[in-house]
Structure formats: structure tokens, C-alpha cells
Amino acid sequence: xxxxxxxxxxxxxxxxxxxxxxxxxxxxxxxxxxxxxxxxxxxxxxxxxxxxxxxxxxxxxxxxxxxxxxxxxxxxxxxxxxxxxxxxxxxxxxxxxxxxxxxxxxxxxxxxxxxxxxxxxxxxxxxxxxxxxxxxxxxxxxxxxxxxxxxxxxxxxxxxxxxxxxxxxxxxxxxxxxxxxxxxxxxxxxxxxxxxxxxxxxxxxxxxxxxxxxxxx
Numbered sequence: 001x002x003x004x005x006x007x008x009x010x011x012x013x014x015x016x017x018x019x020x021x022x023x024x025x026x027x028x029x030x031x032x033x034x035x036x037x038x039x040x041x042x043x044x045x046x047x048x049x050x051x052x053x054x055x056x057x058x059x060x061x062x063x064x065x066x067x068x069x070x071x072x073x074x075x076x077x078x079x080x081x082x083x084x085x086x087x088x089x090x091x092x093x094x095x096x097x098x099x100x101x102x103x104x105x106x107x108x109x110x111x112x113x114x115x116x117x118x119x120x121x122x123x124x125x126x127x128x129x130x131x132x133x134x135x136x137x138x139x140x141x142x143x144x145x146x147x148x149x150x151x152x153x154x155x156x157x158x159x160x161x162x163x164x165x166x167x168x169x170x171x172x173x174x175x176x177x178x179x180x181x182x183x184x185x186x187x188x189x190x191x192x193x194x195x196x197x198x199x200x201x202x203x204x205x206x207x208x209x210x211x212x213x214x215x216x217x
Contacts, residue, residue: 018211038105043067045109060100062089094126107138113180124195131216144182146208
């Protein structure tokens with residue numbers, strides 16, 4: 001049985017607003033005694049995954065297959081080998097079944113910017129199909145109007161063509177040297193809508209990155 005761990009308050013962690021909303025959704029669902037299955041990506045978001053487990057969710061960490069050992073180490077260190085699983089996940093194409101699906105919640109902290117828009121749209125569509133009806137998708141993505149957009153060559157390109165490197169100074173500062181697709185808030189709304197989600201909310205952070213929540217209907 002999946003129990004709620006109460007040694008610390010997971011809602012008091014350093015989660016950002018989007019992640020706080022995801023944690024509150026788990027609390028709401030668990031209040032009625034419902035089991036909660038969640039997917040969190042990538043493995044670098046293990047802090048959020050562990051906070052979810054502490055609230056009583058069973059969580060799958062998704063990332064490239066090479067991160068499986070890292071995920072297992074994190075789960076063991078936290079004492080959550082049974083509640084925290086790993087499943088390979090490719091942002092270009094989501095073909096294989098994921099451990100723990102169908103999910104009540106999916107949180108993508110980052111990764112979508114690393115693929116062209118059409119790949120991201122197809123991936124999000126496939127991901128929405130791994131949600132239960134009424135399940136929610138929480139997406140955080142790098143913003144076109146953040147500091148990363150300074151000197152970004154794709155700023156004037158359409159969303160479908162926008163996939164290029166950051167300006168050299170930004171690439172060096174953030175150690176991000178691969179091509180990326182940066183998003184405005186409107187772009188993220190378009191992504192979620194065209195992928196087949198019902199968009200509940202989008203917003204832009206004070207740092208210019210964009211967040212969104214969609215539900216499978």
C-alpha cells in the first residue's frame with residue numbers, strides 16, 4: 001500500500017509555482033483516498049519526484065536510458081526503491097510503454113526545448129495519451145523572452161522553423177551549446193493545444209521562462 005510520508009512537509013520545499021501546483025494536485029487527489037501515479041522528467045527533477053512520493057504518489061522518473069543507474073541511486077538513497085521507478089524516455093519519439101502508466105500527473109521540468117517544435121508537439125501528444133482522462137500535464141520550458149533570448153538567431157523565425165544555438169555569450173554562461181527552440185507564452189499555449197490538450201493555464205516567470213498546464217479530456 002502506498003502511504004503518505006509525514007517526516008517533512010513536501011510542500012515546504014523549494015519547488016517553483018508550477019511544481020507547487022502539481023504537488024497540491026496530489027494532495028487533493030489523495031484527500032479522497034485515490035492512488036496517484038505520476039511521471040516526472042528528467043532525472044534531474046528527482047527532488048520533485050521525491051516530494052511527490054512523500055505525499056503518497058507512486059512516481060516514475062523518465063530520462064534517457066543512460067540515466068537508469070542514477071535514478072536507482074537516488075531512489076535508494078531516499079529509501080523509496082518501491083515507490084520511485086525509472087523508465088527510458090526519448091523526447092524525439094515516445095513509442096514504448098512507460099512504467100506506471102496511465103498517469104494522473106506528468107511534469108516535464110525541461111527537455112522539450114532540445115527538440116524541434118514538430119517533435120515536441122508529437123511527443124506531448126503521445127504523452128497526453130499516457131494520462132488518464134482528467135489527468136494533468138505540467139510543462140516548464142525555456143523562454144524566448146528570457147535572458148537566453150538575447151541574441152538568439154531564431155527569435156524572428158516561426159515556431160516550426162525555430163531551432164538553433166544560443167548566442168555565444170549565453171551558450172557559454174549556461175553551458176548550453178546544442179540547438180534549442182525557445183518559447184513565448186503564446187508558443188507554449190499553441191504547443192499544448194495542437195498536441196491535443198485542453199489548456200488550463202499558461203504563465204511567464206519573473207525570469208522570462210514559461211509554464212503551462214493542460215488536461216487530457
